Amino acid sequence: xAPRTGLxxxxxxGSVATTATVGALAMTAGVAPRTGCVADLPEVAxxxxxxxxxxxxxxxxxxxxxxPKRAEALADDGVFGxxxxxxxxxxxxxxxxRVRPGITxxxxxxxxxxxxxxxxxxxxxxxxxxxxxxxxxxxxxxPPLELTPEHRDLDALDRALAAxxxxxxxxxxxxxxxxxxxCPFVAFTPSPGPRLPAIDQLAQRTKLxxxxxxxxxxxxxxKSALAPxxxxxxxxVRSWASYNxxxxxxxxxxxxxxxxxxxxxxxxxxxxxxxxHPIDGPMHIDYLPDLGxxxxxxxLVSFEGFLGTKMSMQFTWQGCDSALAAPxxxxxxxxxxxxxxxxxxxxxxxxxFFFKDPAGDAPHDLAGQWRALLDWCGQIGSGEQR
Numbered sequence: 001x002a003p004r005t006g007l008x009x010x011x012x013x014g015s016v017a018t019t020a021t022v023g024a025l026a027m028t029a030g031v032a033p034r035t036g037c038v039a040d041l042p043e044v045a046x047x048x049x050x051x052x053x054x055x056x057x058x059x060x061x062x063x064x065x066x067x068p069k070r071a072e073a074l075a076d077d078g079v080f081g082x083x084x085x086x087x088x089x090x091x092x093x094x095x096x097x098r099v100r101p102g103i104t105x106x107x108x109x110x111x112x113x114x115x116x117x118x119x120x121x122x123x124x125x126x127x128x129x130x131x132x133x134x135x136x137x138x139x140x141x142x143p144p145l146e147l148t149p150e151h152r153d154l155d156a157l158d159r160a161l162a163a164x165x166x167x168x169x170x171x172x173x174x175x176x177x178x179x180x181x182x183c184p185f186v187a188f189t190p191s192p193g194p195r196l197p198a199i200d201q202l203a204q205r206t207k208l209x210x211x212x213x214x215x216x217x218x219x220x221x222x223k224s225a226l227a228p229x230x231x232x233x234x235x236x237v238r239s240w241a242s243y244n245x246x247x248x249x250x251x252x253x254x255x256x257x258x259x260x261x262x263x264x265x266x267x268x269x270x271x272x273x274x275x276x277h278p279i280d281g282p283m284h285i286d287y288l289p290d291l292g293x294x295x296x297x298x299x300l301v302s303f304e305g306f307l308g309t310k311m312s313m314q315f316t317w318q319g320c321d322s323a324l325a326a327p328x329x330x331x332x333x334x335x336x337x338x339x340x341x342x343x344x345x346x347x348x349x350x351x352x353f354f355f356k357d358p359a360g361d362a363p364h365d366l367a368g369q370w371r372a373l374l375d376w377c378g379q380i381g382s383g384e385q386r
Contacts, residue, residue: 003056006130007333008121008183010174011139012059012099015248015293016188018070019079020138020326021057021095025088028053032084036327038353039334047377049334058098058124060117060174061139067096077292079322098124102139103173110166110173117177125183132340134333135178135185138325140253142169142191151192154201168196175199179206184336187212188329195359200346209344211336214356217324219244219297219317220270224366227274230303238302238310240271241281247291248321269357270364295321328354335377342380350376 007024009017026032034040039049071085071092085092100120103113125133145151150160150167157176160167168176171191178185179194179202187193187210194200194210203210216224219242230237271279281300297317304310332354339348352358353369363369 003054003128004131005050005054005056005333005337006125006128006133007055007057007330008124008133008135008178009057009059009061009329010102010135010137010171011061012057013061013063013065013067013070013096014138014140015070015074015079015322016138016325016329017059018067018074019322020329021067021092022071022074022080022085022088023326024052024055024057024330025091025095026084029087029091031087036324037331038328039331043374044335044377046381047335047338048381049338052330052334055330055333056128056130057095058100060100060102060120062102062104067092067099074293074322077294079293079320104170109164110168111161111164113173114161114177114180117174118181121178121181121183125181132337133181133183134336134340135174135183136188136329136333137171137174137186137191137193138188138329139171139174139191140249141189142171145169145192145196147196151196151198154198154205157198169193172196172199175210176202179203179208179210182206182208184208184340185210186329186332186336188215188325188332190214190357194347203346207343207345209336209339209346209348210359211332211339211348211351212355212357212359215325215328215354216356217321217328218295218319219299220356221366222315222317223299224270224274224364224369226301227271228365228367230301231275236304237271237275237279238304239281239300240279240302241300242283242297243299244283244285244295244297245288245291246285246295246321247287247289248293252287252289273364293320293322295319338380342383348376 011017027034038044068089075082075085121133148167150157169192171193175185175193176199185194190213195213299315301313347359349360349362350372352362353373
């Protein structure tokens with residue numbers, strides 16, 4: 001059966017997108033298991049999302065290394081085996097042929113950049129006879145953004161763009177262009193993208209769904225599962241210190257302290273919400289090139305028990321960032337395709353399970369997010385959700 005759903009990556013030759021592409025091709029060929037694919041769990045599959053084998057992948061990127069070469073580098077780093085990379089080589093060549101040159105926030109008039117991106121995505125959909133295309137941003141994290149009137153109001157943004165202005169970060173350009181092309185959008189990084197009020201207004205006007213932000217893959221995943229334990233046992237957390245070491249492209253970009261602030265803000269948001277009070281403690285992200293695609297986090301939790309007794313807990317998390325993130329972006333592509341088919345509009349809060357900084361009023365605790373996801377999947381599957 002020919003694929004009916006497009007998956008368009010922003011950052012298509014990056015580590016996460018390359019790993020996801022290798023995984024999708026390998027699972028479709030039956031040479032890799034579906035470990036880590038949440039959408040395949042029976043209680044989530046009731047939403048009847050499209051299968052991985054129904055996805056056709058393309059994308060944008062600003063780098064020139066072809067996907068087969070990127071896959072070889074990831075195999076060298078132990079993300080997956082060289083045999084697997086060789087098994088999907090021809091598929092990677094085909095996907096790479098569908099990768100178009102990306103844009104940057106300061107490259108010419110943003111109105112022209114938006115039109116280019118929209119043409120690329122719409123052309124991909126038309127050329128392959130796809131029912132829909134889900135655009136997922138897995139590109140480099142952007143620094144925090146101070147909102148201007150153009151970011152807050154769609155009409156003001158449109159006037160600025162028509163006048164030749166460039167008020168948007170690159171993530172905003174891609175989100176605007178995707179929605180204009182009729183495509184749902186997923187922000188898998190902490191970059192602003194669809195969370196800008198003007199872009200959310202565009203999603204409402206175009207009657208399209210979006211989801212985000214910042215995929216929850218490692219240390220924050222543990223926090224969202226562990227912090228509720230303290231809250232439900234009435235143990236007061238006094239401080240929670242977190243130290244992160246990572247390599248790869250993500251680590252390299254986060255070596256810039258201004259850019260890293262976006263990530264630390266995103267990672268810090270959940271704890272206070274879960275525990276019900278502000279939490280002291282440093283949050284550090286440091287770049288260690290020797291780690292390659294791997295990351296290590298060490299956390300120290302200081303808490304207070306009965307009669308004021310002070311206690312502590314510490315844990316170390318080690319994981320492969322790309323291997324943790326890749327199945328999630330495939331899950332999100334499939335579930336967002338189902339949301340689009342069901343006519344969902346605006347931020348899909350029920351997909352907060354996948355994010356560090358979920359949009360809207362979604363809960364931050366993992367169990368609460370899981371219940372919300374299952375409720376939504378049941379409604380979508382039964383045709384109740386609109």
